[in-house]
Amino acid sequence: MRTSMTCHICNTPSNESFQVKVLFKYDVTYYRCHTCGFIQTETPYWLPEAYESAITSLDIGLVSRNLRWAPTVEAIIRKWFVPKGPFLDYGGGYGLFVRMMRDRGFPFIRLDQYCDNLFARQFDVSDLPDVKNYELVTAFEVFEHLADPVATVDQMLQSGRSILFTTKVLPDPNVTPETWWYFIPETGQHVALYSLESLHRLAKRFGLQLYSDQRDLHLMTAKPINPTWFRWFTDLRKANLYNYFHSYPAQSLLDDDFQKVYNSVRNQPLKNLI
Ligand SMILES: [Zn+2]
Ligand SMILES: [Zn+2]
Known part of the structure; x- marks a missing residue:
């Protein structure tokens, strides 16, 4: 796990990170930018699986x-x-x-x-x-x-x-x-x-x-x-x-x-x- 990632929005290092279980199986790191507040995940390699159905059954709204x-x-x-x-x-x-x-x-x-x-x-x-x-x-x-x-x-x-x-x-x-x-x-x-x-x-x-x-x-x-x-x-x-x-x-x-x-x-x- 990397400790920092460049913020996609303001290009400064996003150096606060935390881990979350994604799709019930992947340990994914999220990064929070202390300059602009943006939160991004590590490079999302799991997206093809996440979009097997583009609109999830959770989207009842x-x-x-x-x-x-x-x-x-x-x-x-x-x-x-x-x-x-x-x-x-x-x-x-x-x-x-x-x-x-x-x-x-x-x-x-x-x-x-x-x-x-x-x-x-x-x-x-x-x-x-x-x-x-x-x-x-x-x-x-x-x-x-x-x-x-x-x-x-x-x-x-x-x-x-x-x-x-x-x-x-x-x-x-x-x-x-x-x-x-x-x-x-x-x-x-x-x-x-x-x-x-x-x-x-x-x-x-x-x-x-x-x-x-x-x-x-x-x-x-x-x-x-x-x-x-x-x-x-x-x-x-x-x-x-x-x-x-x-x-x-x-x-x-x-x-x-x-x-x-x-x-x-x-x-x-x-x-x-x-
Ligand atoms: Zn930022
Ligand atoms: Zn959404």
Whole structure:
């Protein structure tokens, strides 16, 4: 076991370490950076095993998370972005969020190489490779899965210059797997845990600002954002109110999308319909 590792976020030595049993069998070392507070695991050699199912049976929060954030994301788009998009949901899982946002009238497209696309078939980057320059990239519960956050953020920023994402911020600097459930070492998937400071530093590395509700939702962007509005929108009732009174007439894409999917499968064998 190494006693220190270079912090992926701020490049200083992360010299506090502790061991945790991952996937019920591997003794894995976690490193805490005393400069920015970021926690990372040793090089995660166990990931292929951890992703045999991309979404674990422990992730029962998937539906409520999508319901929770859709109105907030809509309000943020209405306030600071061009509603016509396009928008990219990076690590979009089963495609539920893409479908929900398209139903609300915002043209989201899914990207996820690790998970089956169940709800947003035909609205996947693999179906629409020519769409570029996304107005906004969203990434829900993705950042804590990143073995190399700087490289992945760099890649996301090639698609769009603003990233709206969720990951839980360390509730206090000294958390351990015994005191914070978000490590979930049983699944082996959470290999990067962020302090607020580490998220600010990550944004700064790309010349961007970070806006945050200090807990879950964060926006990395070069756009001037009023942080009070941002915090307002993280309140579900306020986001719904803002969306209701906002003048942009977002038309659900459900009918158009149905036609598109229908046209593409009508001459195909039956198996494409089921
Ligand atoms: Zn650091
Ligand atoms: Zn996760």
